[in-house]
Amino acid sequence: xxxxxxxxxxxxxxxxxxxxxxxxxxxxxxxxGAGNWRTLPKNAGLQRCGKSCRLxxxxxxxxxIKRGRFSFEEEETIIQLHSVLGNKWSAIAARLPGRTDNExxxxxxxxxxxxxxxxxxDPVTHSPRVDLLDLSSIxxxxxxxxxSLLGLQTLMNPELxxxxxxLISSSNQExxxxxxxxxxxxxxxxxxxxxxxxxINLQPTQNQFQNTPQQVPLPVQSQATPAQxxxxxxxxxxxxxxxxMCQENLIASSASLLPSPIYSYGMTDNTTADLSESSAxxxxxxxxxxxxxxxxxxxxxxxPLSDERESYCSNLMKFGIPDCLDLDDFM
DNA sequence: AAACAGTGCAACCGCTCTGAC
DNA sequence: TGTCAGAGCGGTTGCACTGTT
Numbered sequence: 001x002x003x004x005x006x007x008x009x010x011x012x013x014x015x016x017x018x019x020x021x022x023x024x025x026x027x028x029x030x031x032x033g034a035g036n037w038r039t040l041p042k043n044a045g046l047q048r049c050g051k052s053c054r055l056x057x058x059x060x061x062x063x064x065i066k067r068g069r070f071s072f073e074e075e076e077t078i079i080q081l082h083s084v085l086g087n088k089w090s091a092i093a094a095r096l097p098g099r100t101d102n103e104x105x106x107x108x109x110x111x112x113x114x115x116x117x118x119x120x121x122d123p124v125t126h127s128p129r130v131d132l133l134d135l136s137s138i139x140x141x142x143x144x145x146x147x148s149l150l151g152l153q154t155l156m157n158p159e160l161x162x163x164x165x166x167l168i169s170s171s172n173q174e175x176x177x178x179x180x181x182x183x184x185x186x187x188x189x190x191x192x193x194x195x196x197x198x199x200i201n202l203q204p205t206q207n208q209f210q211n212t213p214q215q216v217p218l219p220v221q222s223q224a225t226p227a228q229x230x231x232x233x234x235x236x237x238x239x240x241x242x243x244x245m246c247q248e249n250l251i252a253s254s255a256s257l258l259p260s261p262i263y264s265y266g267m268t269d270n271t272t273a274d275l276s277e278s279s280a281x282x283x284x285x286x287x288x289x290x291x292x293x294x295x296x297x298x299x300x301x302x303x304p305l306s307d308e309r310e311s312y313c314s315n316l317m318k319f320g321i322p323d324c325l326d327l328d329d330f331m
Numbered sequence: 332a333a334a335c336a337g338t339g340c341a342a343c344c345g346c347t348c349t350g351a352c
Numbered sequence: 353t354g355t356c357a358g359a360g361c362g363g364t365t366g367c368a369c370t371g372t373t
Binding site: 014015016017051052055056059060102103106107110111 | 338339340341342343344
């Protein structure tokens with residue numbers, strides 16, 4: 001508190017580290033171990049302050065550091081953890097092996113944060129920014145269908161919506177650790193739900209998610225999302241054809257109305273392309289064609305491949321209004 | 332081809348917090 | 353209880369790279 005910084009002395013070097021400095025630091029730590037940073041520079045023959053040495057070691061030279069681009073799974077994990085932990089970069093980094101808090105922070109500020117803002121999502125609360133939504137375009141694009149709306153209403157589970165609302169509010173107020181615990185508790189439940197999801201089976205086959213080694217293309221944290229649990233609930237209540245249509249729309253709509261865990265759907269554009277061609281979704285598309293214009297997963301998922309992650313996220317976050325939703329009734 | 336603007340990232344700064352002594 | 357070192361965080365800077373004009 002009020003302590004002068006360790007590196008305000010003159011004569012200490014700043015700026016980028018040279019390979020020679022890196023080598024000296026690495027060799028010294030290999031022999032003496034990390035720690036005692038105040039005396040380390042002198043002992044290692046470095047014209048650096050201890051803090052600079054510590055940062056250089058922890059953020060760059062540590063042997064377990066993973067360099068290079070963040071993978072899709074890593075980015076997804078960061079978003080989810082940030083929604084729970086906030087700007088606790090070290091806590092997030094602790095759950096991302098090989099990544100440092102500084103690296104994650106930089107990546108968040110330069111990539112994810114901007115992307116969320118472009119998508120109309122508040123990067124702090126992870127909630128859609130309603131003030132940025134273009135309601136008029138949404139209303140104009142919606143087609144009215146009262147009978148379908150009735151079908152949708154039968155799908156709406158009040159308890160489910162209540163739970164979602166609770167999560168949304170609690171995510172902004174509760175202790176992050178408690179929320180994290182809740183997410184973890186939901187993990188097993190969600191796995192069960194995914195297995196039970198019929199007839200619309202959202203569980204992909206191995207070759208549908210070629211980018212990820214897991215059958216379920218989500219990192220562990222991704223599965224532990226209440227939103228996914230909700231989607232599982234929603235997807236299991238429908239039985240009739242019309243219901244199926246509304247069901248997929250509802251899933252997409254629910255995704256867009258829920259906070260951060262919705263990112264956990266884990267679909268790259270590669271995967272979405274495969275999904276749209278899969279038999280399960282094909283049947284849905286066929287059925288929807290019988291009734292009205294195509295809406296649902298195909299419209300939600302089929303996007304250009306310019307930026308795979310952004311397009312995937314932005315599509316999930318689009319406030320798609322199902323054809324079966326009669327907006328006039330809400331006006 | 333050159334100038335300029337935008338972007339990404341490593342590194343730093345200043346501060347607070349925590350735990351050991 | 354006070355001091356100190358280390359850790360952590362938010363914000364910022366400087367530079368290299370890339371895209372645009």
